[in-house]
Amino acid sequence: MTATEKKSNNLDDAQVLREIKNALNGLKFGSVEIAVHNGQVVQIERKEKFRLVTANQ
Incomplete structure (x- = not known):
């Protein structure tokens, strides 16, 4: 992750x-987290989830 x-x-x-x-x-599945310090946004983090589907399903 970068x-x-x-x-x-x-x-x-x-x-x-x-x-x-x-x-x-x-973004279809996941979350966005916003970090605030002293009333200012200091970080935005995106977490994305992928669901792998097998051929048997």
Whole structure:
């Protein structure tokens, strides 16, 4: 798993919301976690789950 660091100096609310929307985009099963520190979003984490279906099912 990789992490992408983005400069967050004074991101406005619209930019933060765009990042959250990007994390949700295309997500079928999983979660998006938003970490807040001192009233500011400091991290957005996306966890995606894949279900493998066998030929017998």
